[in-house]
Amino acid sequence: MNDARLEPEALRTAMQSCGNWAISEDDTAISRDFKFTDFREAFAFMSECALAAERLDHHPEWSNVYNRVGVSLTTHSSGGISARDIEMASIMDRAASRFGV
Numbered sequence: 719m720n721d722a723r724l725e726p727e728a729l730r731t732a733m734q735s736c737g738n739w740a741i742s743e744d745d746t747a748i749s750r751d752f753k754f755t756d757f758r759e760a761f762a763f764m765s766e767c768a769l770a771a772e773r774l775d776h777h778p779e780w781s782n783v784y785n786r787v788g789v790s791l792t793t794h795s796s797g798g799i800s801a802r803d804i805e806m807a808s809i810m811d812r813a814a815s816r817f818g819v
């Protein structure tokens with residue numbers, strides 16, 4: 719997968735498939751807050767996404783408090799948002815939807 723930083727226009731196009739994600743003001747990361755029913759579901763989501771992240775070799779910055787998981791995705795080597803971030807975001811969206819989120 720291409721780790722190059724997406725140029726603004728390519729980024730806007732890619733973000734059409736990530737409607738619930740926000741782009742940081744400096745265009746270097748995308749973020750989303752997920753809210754689950756309880757801690758068990760939040761942690762099950764994180765477990766599933768951790769394995770997917772390992773397979774993709776792309777690791778999220780994230781935090782968890784009870785039923786909430788806050789995620790920020792960036793590609794360190796390119797100093798911006800790459801296709802790999804978009805791929806990780808859509809994997810997370812699909813995982814969350816299986817929990818009704």
Ligand SMILES: C[C@H](O)[C@H](O)[C@H]1CNC2=NC(N)=NC(=O)C2=N1
Binds near residue numbers: 791792793796
């Ligand atoms: C060597 C290894 O492939 C790199 O360090 C990978 C690992 N996981 C990563 N995860 C994220 N989020 N961004 C990266 O640039 C990145 N780089």
